[in-house]
Amino acid sequence: xxxxxxxxxxxxAVATGCTDALLxxxxxxxxxxLFDDVWHQFDLHYSFFELKGIDWDAVGARYRPQAVAAASDxxxxxxxxxxxxxxxxxxxxxTPFGDASTIRYLSPYDTISTWFWPQWIEAHYxxxxxxxxxxxxxxxxxxxxxxxxxxxxxxGDGWSGDIDAVLGAAVDARAIIxxxxxxGGGNKTLATDVAGRFTDRARTFGYIRLRDxxxxxxxxxxxxxxxxxxxxxxxxxxxxxxxxRHDFSSAENFTLALRALPNVTVIGDTTAGAxxxxxxxxxxxxxxxxxxxxxxYTPSHHVYEGVGLAPDIVVKNTAASANQQRDLVFExxxxxxxxxxx
Amino acid sequence: xxxxxxxxxxxxxxxxxxxxxxxxMRAQSLVHASREQSLSLATTFTAGDxxxxxxxxxxxxxxxxxxxxxxxxxVGQFLFSVTxxxxxxxxxxxxxxxxxxxxxxxxxxLETSLVRQSATVVGGRVGLGLAVLSSAELLEHQYxxxxxxxxxxxxxxxxxxxxxxxxxxxAGGRARLSLDVxxxxxxxxxxxxxxxxxxxxxxxxxxxxxxxxxxAALRYDFAVRGAAGLFSEYRLRGFALKNVEPIRxxxxxxxxxxxxxxxxxxxx
Numbered sequence: 248x249x250x251x252x253x254x255x256x257x258x259x260a261v262a263t264g265c266t267d268a269l270l271x272x273x274x275x276x277x278x279x280x281l282f283d284d285v286w287h288q289f290d291l292h293y294s295f296f297e298l299k300g301i302d303w304d305a306v307g308a309r310y311r312p313q314a315v316a317a318a319s320d321x322x323x324x325x326x327x328x329x330x331x332x333x334x335x336x337x338x339x340x341x342t343p344f345g346d347a348s349t350i351r352y353l354s355p356y357d358t359i360s361t362w363f364w365p366q367w368i369e370a371h372y373x374x375x376x377x378x379x380x381x382x383x384x385x386x387x388x389x390x391x392x393x394x395x396x397x398x399x400x401x402x403g404d405g406w407s408g409d410i411d412a413v414l415g416a417a418v419d420a421r422a423i424i425x426x427x428x429x430x431g432g433g434n435k436t437l438a439t440d441v442a443g444r445f446t447d448r449a450r451t452f453g454y455i456r457l458r459d460x461x462x463x464x465x466x467x468x469x470x471x472x473x474x475x476x477x478x479x480x481x482x483x484x485x486x487x488x489x490x491x492r493h494d495f496s497s498a499e500n501f502t503l504a505l506r507a508l509p510n511v512t513v514i515g516d517t518t519a520g521a522x523x524x525x526x527x528x529x530x531x532x533x534x535x536x537x538x539x540x541x542x543x544y545t546p547s548h549h550v551y552e553g554v555g556l557a558p559d560i561v562v563k564n565t566a567a568s569a570n571q572q573r574d575l576v577f578e579x580x581x582x583x584x585x586x587x588x589x
Numbered sequence: 590x591x592x593x594x595x596x597x598x599x600x601x602x603x604x605x606x607x608x609x610x611x612x613x614m615r616a617q618s619l620v621h622a623s624r625e626q627s628l629s630l631a632t633t634f635t636a637g638d639x640x641x642x643x644x645x646x647x648x649x650x651x652x653x654x655x656x657x658x659x660x661x662x663x664v665g666q667f668l669f670s671v672t673x674x675x676x677x678x679x680x681x682x683x684x685x686x687x688x689x690x691x692x693x694x695x696x697x698x699l700e701t702s703l704v705r706q707s708a709t710v711v712g713g714r715v716g717l718g719l720a721v722l723s724s725a726e727l728l729e730h731q732y733x734x735x736x737x738x739x740x741x742x743x744x745x746x747x748x749x750x751x752x753x754x755x756x757x758x759x760a761g762g763r764a765r766l767s768l769d770v771x772x773x774x775x776x777x778x779x780x781x782x783x784x785x786x787x788x789x790x791x792x793x794x795x796x797x798x799x800x801x802x803x804x805a806a807l808r809y810d811f812a813v814r815g816a817a818g819l820f821s822e823y824r825l826r827g828f829a830l831k832n833v834e835p836i837r838x839x840x841x842x843x844x845x846x847x848x849x850x851x852x853x854x855x856x857x
Contacts, residue, residue, distance in 0.1 A: 272650050273647070273683065274647065274648075282645055291834075292780075292834065298749075304672055330760065333645060342734055346735050349735055353796065383688045458780065459780040460780070460833075515794055527732045527734050527738040527740065528645075528732075529645050529646075529688060529690055529732055529733065529734075530646070531646050531686065532686065532687065533687040533688035533690075533733065535688075535733060535734040536734055537734070547600045
């Protein structure tokens with residue numbers, strides 16, 4: 248009996264002794280340690296240091312004293328946000344105090360006016376207006392045989408089938424105008440799934456390279472992005488895609504995917520140029536932040552981060568057209584649709 | 590971020606003692622002409638703590654459950670064993686950090702070992718051998734960000750190391766103490782979230798300087814005679830891998846199972 252007690256005591260001692268020895272007391276929550284962790288994670292994972300010519304060591308050296316000296320959590324969050332703002336990347340953000348507290352870099356295209364109001368299209372150009380059951384997509388008839396589909400966001404998951412319902416309603420469509428202006432992005436997989444409704448076969452529409460090493464130049468080789476036929480219905484007749492400077496992230500993936508299709512023409516303005524795939528991280532104090540972990544390339548291997556994807560036909564609304572509640576981009580798309588699908 | 594240096598000193602001490610003792614003790618032949626085999630099935634409850642820096646700098650703690658199947662065969666002094674187990678675990682931040690983040694993990698392991706029982710120490714037979722461990726884990730981390738992002742981190746290992754056992758009949762049953770210390774191998778650890786597109790798996794070598802791991806177990810078979818019986822096992826696993834994103838974990842598990850013996854010497 249004695250030896251069993253001894254063995255049990257030894258096991259217990261080893262078990263409890265090992266826990267702290269192996270795992271440690273947990274990461275420090277002092278501001279210097281928190282700052283160092285965030286800085287280090289960006290150093291390990293952020294994808295645009297080289298492309299944007301950012302000296303991350305110098306940035307860290309400049310902001311660390313401010314972070315350590317921050318008088319409050321709010322001030323500390325501001326210092327971190329200012330440091331991350333140096334990356335000029337809309338996919339980089341800090342969420343310190345819950346849902347409504349996200350701080351991110353505002354690009355010039357976040358605030359530029361594109362004179363676009365979707366309700367004017369419904370009011371002035373469409374003869375019928377409907378929306379899918381969960382409201383993700385609004386659509387209507389623009390002219391005989393020409394349908395209009397508005398996708399204001401790719402947020403959420405699992406609703407790419409809404410496009411099947413739209414295509415089911417637009418059985419007489421000879422051309423479809425797909426409007427993603429002011430689409431701030433969301434779910435890349437969803438956006439590619441929706442794009443799959445407009446292709447007849449698999450096509451490569453771009454490439455990504457992920458950070459995969461400690462050096463800022465360590466990336467995977469090209470990983471092809473492919474759009475493949477999806478859904479119960481597909482539309483492979485002429486598609487006119489409308490874009491503008493308020494198209495970010497997954498909306499740009501969608502644009503990239505549709506640009507690879509021979510039946511698609513893009514009309515409007517260049518997109519915002521926010522291509523970095525986001526990676527979410529958390530801090531020891533519970534705050535979360537997000538960073539870009541890849542570089543996305545067009546099929547011709549051009550980086551469009553900060554540049555955007557240019558349309559085939561440039562058309563922009565103006566203050567004057569807005570005063571008349573006209574949408575010049577839509578009008579150009581409608582005219583174009585009539586020429587390609589008479 | 591300063592990290593405490595992992596230590597497995599108690600484990601290493603046990604291993605050294607086990608390795609050294611057979612040389613000083615009287616060797617005892619345990620030659621058996623025939624073969625004994627057994628199959629066992631078990632269910633496992635696990636409690637553990639972990640830090641996987643791929644997902645978070647925070648330590649997480651939690652519990653899990655799982656099952657294991659094992660085959661053992663002994664011929665003469667040699668004992669061959671294959672054990673497969675799988676588990677599902679759920680974790681919350683260990684330090685009470687102000688976050689609603691959560692982790693869960695699917696883990697599977699396949700361990701193959703060969704031990705030569707060659708000496709008697711404190712009334713029990715000491716065995717020395719080699720263990721080869723293959724393991725894979727899918728860790729799902731739900732962040733407390735605005736969109737409750739779920740990320741998946743996959744790690745897989747192929748590790749090899751010495752194994753020592755000590756077996757003694759006691760209280761009508763049989764106790765078996767084992768210590769397995771993986772020292773080297775290969776690891777598959779993607780650089781980030783496995784949900785995004787990745788290239789094919791790339792294995793990296795794990796050297797003894799990067800790895801600190803030990804797996805200690807105490808098993809008790811309640812009866813050594815008869816075709817079938819019950820057994821119980823306590824297991825302590827420690828693991829620390831120094832990498833770009835280090836991983837550290839410690840778990841305790843309690844197993845209860847049945848064993849079916851067959852072969853000519855099942856009553857041995």
